[in-house]
Amino acid sequence: MIEIKNISKSFDNKQVLFDISGKFVKGKTNLIIGASGTGKSVLLKCLVGLLKPDIGEVLFDGRDFTNGDKNLLTDIRRDIGMLFQGSALFDSKNVEENIKFPLDVLSELPENEKIEKVNHCLKLVGLENINKKMPSEISGGMKKRVGIARAIVNDSKYLFCDEPNSGLDPLTAIKIDDLILELTRKLDTTTIVVTHDMNSVIEIGEYIMFLHNGKKIWEGDNKNILKSKIKELNDFVFSNKLMKKLK
Amino acid sequence: MKNFGRYILFLISLIQRRESFKTYFSLTINECIKIGYDSLFIVSIVSVFIGAVTTIQTAYNLVSPFIPDYIIALVVRDMTLLELSPTIIAIVFAGKVGSNIAAEIGTMRITEQIDALEVMGVNSSSYLVLPKIVASILMFPILVILSATLAISGGYMAGVLTEVITGAEYIYGIRYEFNPFNLPFALIKAYVFAFIVSSISSFQGYYTSGGALEVGKSSTNAVTNSCIAILIADYLLAQILL
Numbered sequence: 001m002i003e004i005k006n007i008s009k010s011f012d013n014k015q016v017l018f019d020i021s022g023k024f025v026k027g028k029t030n031l032i033i034g035a036s037g038t039g040k041s042v043l044l045k046c047l048v049g050l051l052k053p054d055i056g057e058v059l060f061d062g063r064d065f066t067n068g069d070k071n072l073l074t075d076i077r078r079d080i081g082m083l084f085q086g087s088a089l090f091d092s093k094n095v096e097e098n099i100k101f102p103l104d105v106l107s108e109l110p111e112n113e114k115i116e117k118v119n120h121c122l123k124l125v126g127l128e129n130i131n132k133k134m135p136s137e138i139s140g141g142m143k144k145r146v147g148i149a150r151a152i153v154n155d156s157k158y159l160f161c162d163e164p165n166s167g168l169d170p171l172t173a174i175k176i177d178d179l180i181l182e183l184t185r186k187l188d189t190t191t192i193v194v195t196h197d198m199n200s201v202i203e204i205g206e207y208i209m210f211l212h213n214g215k216k217i218w219e220g221d222n223k224n225i226l227k228s229k230i231k232e233l234n235d236f237v238f239s240n241k242l243m244k245k246l247k
Numbered sequence: 248m249k250n251f252g253r254y255i256l257f258l259i260s261l262i263q264r265r266e267s268f269k270t271y272f273s274l275t276i277n278e279c280i281k282i283g284y285d286s287l288f289i290v291s292i293v294s295v296f297i298g299a300v301t302t303i304q305t306a307y308n309l310v311s312p313f314i315p316d317y318i319i320a321l322v323v324r325d326m327t328l329l330e331l332s333p334t335i336i337a338i339v340f341a342g343k344v345g346s347n348i349a350a351e352i353g354t355m356r357i358t359e360q361i362d363a364l365e366v367m368g369v370n371s372s373s374y375l376v377l378p379k380i381v382a383s384i385l386m387f388p389i390l391v392i393l394s395a396t397l398a399i400s401g402g403y404m405a406g407v408l409t410e411v412i413t414g415a416e417y418i419y420g421i422r423y424e425f426n427p428f429n430l431p432f433a434l435i436k437a438y439v440f441a442f443i444v445s446s447i448s449s450f451q452g453y454y455t456s457g458g459a460l461e462v463g464k465s466s467t468n469a470v471t472n473s474c475i476a477i478l479i480a481d482y483l484l485a486q487i488l489l
Contacts, residue, residue, distance in 0.1 A: 084362065
């Protein structure tokens with residue numbers, strides 16, 4: 001489980017996050033949603049340690065990631081896997097080298113075991129026999145899958161996904177959502193997905209935190225999000241015509 | 248001043264939380280190929296012409312019958328070793344390698360590849376930059392030695408072909424009153440310039456933010472700042488060591 005307590009963050013006197021608390025449960029897909037510019041990505045960066053919150057704590061199964069010593073931070077980082085918005089695959093490395101990279105820097109496994117793990121992860125994300133392809137030779141959806149494979153190769157306990165559906169067609173987006181849900185179940189990870197895609201919210205939102213202007217104003221799941229009476233949440237959820245019709 | 252302070256902190260970060268020696272070794276070898284081997288062509292072309300032009304221009308200016316012709320070769324030798332090979336090649340190096348380093352690291356920054364390294368617990372600055380600096384320090388002095396050799400050879404070819412000096416006089420001039428300290432001086436300059444170009448370019452790339460436009464700006468800044476720093480260091484080294 002990942003717990004955040006009273007997270008606040010500002011840049012150059014402009015406060016972006018206001019006193020955000022919440023619990024992200026193990027074995028579930030936890031979503032942080034909200035319109036663009038509401039601080040979702042800043043919150044995610046605070047969670048994975050790319051930014052340090054001004055105030056507040058991030059606890060990974062009770063371990064303080066914000067104020068812990070170097071060894072503790074290294075231990076926690078070994079348990080983190082992250083899928084970036086643009087996949088962030090290393091251009092100079094092929095698919096196999098990209099997925100193997102966390103093992104190269106974090107583990108002492110022999111080379112043949114590393115390759116075995118890479119192939120296993122590729123199989124889990126539904127890709128096989130593309131080991132030697134370069135990132136520039138594969139499609140956007142495949143890059144996301146490779147990014148997920150890289151995120152889970154180190155037996156990560158915590159999986160973070162930043163806008164996993166951005167730039168994908170609706171069908172591929174649904175496949176990626178299903179894959180995230182399936183891996184969360186299979187690997188029993190604490191998964192946190194930052195998104196503003198309503199399809200994802202409905203498909204995989206087992207716990208949802210809604211941010212508006214840097215504040216958490218609602219939390220719940222995909223079953224009760226459509227019944228909420230909060231105006232800002234309704235404006236976000238029913239912003240497109242299809243959702244309005246459904247309402 | 249703020250940027251200079253950030254540059255110093257950046258340099259300190261390179262030696263903190265390092266990866267294993269094996270990791271750096273393979274990365275450094277790759278960088279040596281990219282930085283050294285891939286620069287051979289441009290360095291060779293520039294060096295031959297530097298030597299050739301210096302010979303012709305020195306001959307053009309030394310018109311007094313009291314000055315023997317072998318002085319042309321002596322001037323070419325000392326100019327090449329003391330200034331032209333280390334400094335001009337460093338500026339060429341900044342244009343080719345420096346801009347490449349800044350663009351490569353800058354692109355990694357804006358495409359979140361550096362964030363990905365940090366999330367994995369890798370010290371991204373050390374992992375990406377240290378091998379480039381080490382490779383530059385290893386390869387640039389070799390490029391300078393090659394450049395000096397080719398420049399002096401280029402001067403010989405130009406001098407003999409245009410008949411401003413005979414081959415025998417040129418060889419005599421090259422050996423005449425040679426100060427052996429000129430060689431280590433050229434190498435000291437090479438080490439300093441290699442560090443300047445690789446570290447400044449990496450710094451510019453590492454702190455890129457925005458998009459493609461900013462990567463271009465970082466690349467330009469890398470070359471401009473490297474050239475200014477090279478010239479300042481050139482003056483200081485001459486003042487201190489000669």
